[in-house]
Amino acid sequence: MSLVSKKRVIVADTIIDAPxxxxxxxxxxxxARLFVEKGVGNVSMTDIAKAVGITKAGIYYFVExxxxxxxxxxxxxxxxxxxxVVEPAQQVADPALRLETIIRNxxxxxxxxxxxxxxxxxxxxxxxGQLGPERQADIDARKRAYFRFVRNTLAVLQREGKLADVDLxxxxxxxxxxxxxxxxxxxxxxxxxxxxxxxxxxxxxxGGVLKx
Amino acid sequence: MSLVSKKRVIVADTIIDAPxxxxxxxxxxxxARLFVEKGVGNVSMTDIAKAVGITKAGIYYFVExxxxxxxxxxxxxxxxxxxxVVEPAQQVADPALRLETIIRNxxxxxxxxxxxxxxxxxxxxxxxGQLGPERQADIDARKRAYFRFVRNTLAVLQREGKLADVDLxxxxxxxxxxxxxxxxxxxxxxxxxxxxxxxxxxxxxxGGVLKx
Numbered sequence: 001m002s003l004v005s006k007k008r009v010i011v012a013d014t015i016i017d018a019p020x021x022x023x024x025x026x027x028x029x030x031x032a033r034l035f036v037e038k039g040v041g042n043v044s045m046t047d048i049a050k051a052v053g054i055t056k057a058g059i060y061y062f063v064e065x066x067x068x069x070x071x072x073x074x075x076x077x078x079x080x081x082x083x084x085v086v087e088p089a090q091q092v093a094d095p096a097l098r099l100e101t102i103i104r105n106x107x108x109x110x111x112x113x114x115x116x117x118x119x120x121x122x123x124x125x126x127x128x129g130q131l132g133p134e135r136q137a138d139i140d141a142r143k144r145a146y147f148r149f150v151r152n153t154l155a156v157l158q159r160e161g162k163l164a165d166v167d168l169x170x171x172x173x174x175x176x177x178x179x180x181x182x183x184x185x186x187x188x189x190x191x192x193x194x195x196x197x198x199x200x201x202x203x204x205x206x207g208g209v210l211k212x
Numbered sequence: 213m214s215l216v217s218k219k220r221v222i223v224a225d226t227i228i229d230a231p232x233x234x235x236x237x238x239x240x241x242x243x244a245r246l247f248v249e250k251g252v253g254n255v256s257m258t259d260i261a262k263a264v265g266i267t268k269a270g271i272y273y274f275v276e277x278x279x280x281x282x283x284x285x286x287x288x289x290x291x292x293x294x295x296x297v298v299e300p301a302q303q304v305a306d307p308a309l310r311l312e313t314i315i316r317n318x319x320x321x322x323x324x325x326x327x328x329x330x331x332x333x334x335x336x337x338x339x340x341g342q343l344g345p346e347r348q349a350d351i352d353a354r355k356r357a358y359f360r361f362v363r364n365t366l367a368v369l370q371r372e373g374k375l376a377d378v379d380l381x382x383x384x385x386x387x388x389x390x391x392x393x394x395x396x397x398x399x400x401x402x403x404x405x406x407x408x409x410x411x412x413x414x415x416x417x418x419g420g421v422l423k424x
Contacts, residue, residue, distance in 0.1 A: 037341040041253020117340045126396065128329045129249040164419060167404055170412040177393025178386045178420075184338065185385045192379055200382040207376060208390075208420030 032120035122183035240285040244332035296321040334395035
């Protein structure tokens, strides 16, 4: 069965929202899901091809090796994060609204992809030690750039007297931690809808770092 | 060189606070550090023996296999969490103080162990898919019991009108996410001391979930 043109697929008894119709995105999603479920070392390119419903040659049309696939899907995760979160937030001048935009859009970005263990793309991007040093350094640099973007927003709020009495680095890490953790706990068919979860976490996050 | 009787050891150019003098704890720490650095599948029992400074037979004296070692160190992580966090917090009757005790002690529990990628024990306990189903179910049940303990504390605060307008499950996940994320970002020799980080995250966490 080809899963390539289907947005909702059933794997075991779990509903999965695959990220899109694009074949490469389907490969990223199923590879990430298998990597998180079994550990990267225990997954073969054949396993991934079978999960996507294409031939092994079909996968090698897109990527050269398993490490190449892991690196490519991590970069894709960062591309989508920048498109969904950084670019829209840069258009927002007011720093409190910008912070809210970052938090909401990051949560929605994570919520777009839903596997049996949450969002496996987000989980993998935060997994240290799976890539060679140069490729890991590239991903780390992009994660640091995102960290600085969030931190700079908090710094503006601090200058304007709107931030609680918190260290900028600790506050930035705490916000990001709270946000990306949703990738690990949200389950398909959970009791609370994504929009409500986003509202709730946004309120908790802003309540934690803004002066009141 | 045996590292067994030393609390502070140098691995590469990074200072690591190993969790204690006990040989089994040293095995847990170095195994977890290697598992996180290289991925579980890429680490052999020989690598772990070398890192601890004992023979391979010395490791097999304590555990039967690599999966057994991973499971044993995850259970140890949960034992220490219950000892450091749940038991002291159960002695605190006031729910706001109990919540503060949970947050502070959980952060201090994570801060006790410090490797080059943060606290590798905490990171591994939250790694899905590395154990067989029965063992994973055992760890998951213990994590759920901890979740319920935190959630019950928030539920008491809600009944007393002291909780912000937040869903109990979302708030509990958000608090735990913010706390355990420290295991991934705190680095040896970072600019902010552990006590200060604990103060800051505690303030952010309470500000996020308590009514103000």
